[in-house]
Amino acid sequence: MHIVTNMAAIPSPWRARDGRTGARSLAHTVWASLKAGRPKDTVFVTNCDPDLTMGLVLAGLIWPPARRPVAAFDLVLRRPATAKARLLHVVKRALLARVDLVINLFSDTTGLAEVYGIAPERCVFVPFKVNLSPSEVAGAPRAEDYVLCFGRSLRDFDTFFDAMATLPLPGAIAQVDPAELQRHGARFTRPLAALPANVRQLKDDGTPRAQRDMLARAKLVVIPVLKSSIVASGISTALNAMRLGKCVIGSEGPGMSDIFSTEVLTVPAEDPAALAAMINSAWHDDGLRQRTAAAGLAYAEAQGGEAELAQRVVEAVAARFSRR
Missing domain, CATH: 3.40.50.2000 (Glycogen Phosphorylase B;)
Incomplete structure (x- = not known):
C-alpha cells in the first residue's frame, strides 16, 4: 500500500506491527496528491485538513480514474453557525460523507453522523499525543x-x-x-x-x-x-x-x-x-x-509523541486498506 499524505511524521517506508509495509509520499495540495497517487494501491491520508480531504473526494468524483480511498485524520469540524457556513454546509456534508475512513481523537461520533453524515462504521478512534518533550x-x-x-x-x-x-x-x-x-x-x-x-x-x-x-x-x-x-x-x-x-x-x-x-x-x-x-x-x-x-x-x-501518533495512524490505515 502506498500512502500519500501531508503528515510528515509518517515514515517512509512505513511498517505496521503485523509486518505489512509500504511507501509514503508527501503532498500538501490536491494536484500534488493526485500526481503522487497514480499507483493503484494508493491511499490518501490527510492530516487536519478538511479542504484537502474534500478536494480529493471531489477530484475522484469528477475524474473516476483518479479515485483512491481517502482517510482523514483529525478533521476539525464544527456545526455551521453563520448563514455563509450553512450554505457551504450542504456541499461539505455531501463530500465528507464520502470519506472512506475518518480517524478521530474521540470515540463519540454522534455529532459527525448528525451534522456531516459520516457513518460510525467509517470512523476509528486513536489516542492523541503529548506536545511537550x-x-x-x-x-x-x-x-x-x-x-x-x-x-x-x-x-x-x-x-x-x-x-x-x-x-x-x-x-x-x-x-x-x-x-x-x-x-x-x-x-x-x-x-x-x-x-x-x-x-x-x-x-x-x-x-x-x-x-x-x-x-x-x-x-x-x-x-x-x-x-x-x-x-x-x-x-x-x-x-x-x-x-x-x-x-x-x-x-x-x-x-x-x-x-x-x-x-x-x-x-x-x-x-x-x-x-x-x-x-x-x-x-x-x-x-x-x-x-x-x-x-x-x-x-x-x-x-508518546509525534512518532507514536503517526504509527497509530498507520495502523488504522493499514488495518482498513492494506491487502494482507
Missing part, C-alpha cells in the same frame, strides 16, 4: 498557584467566569486576544474590566514554553467546552496538563468523557454550578486531585 517537562516550574482555564477552540470562558465568581479561590486565564478567541469559536462575552475579581490574566507570548509554564503553575486545569462541540476540543491542553502531573476538569463531550474515566474529572457542559462544585472539591480534596492527576499522568506518558 521530556526535557520541557523536566524543566517546568512546580507550583499550585491557581485554577487555570486554558485554550481557545470552542472554549466556554463565560461558564468558567460564572463558576469562579462564586468561589474564594484564585483563578487565571492566558492573556486575551479577542480576535483569536472569536476565530476559534470561543465564548467570551464579558468585558475584560468585568472579569471576576479573583481571576487574573497571565502574560502569554504565544510560545510553547509560555503554555507549559502556565500549566505547570496551576493547581487545577479547567477545560470548559461549549455544548456545540462535535470533536475533541481541548485534547491537546488536557494531555499537556496531564503530562505535567495536573488534575484536569473538563466538559462532558467528545474527546473528554468518551475516552477518559479516572484520568479527568468531568461536568456537564455550560453548567457553572456543577463546574464550581467540582473545582471546589478538587481544590480542597487532596486525595481526589492527586489520584486524578496520577491517572492522567500515566495515560499521557503512555501516548
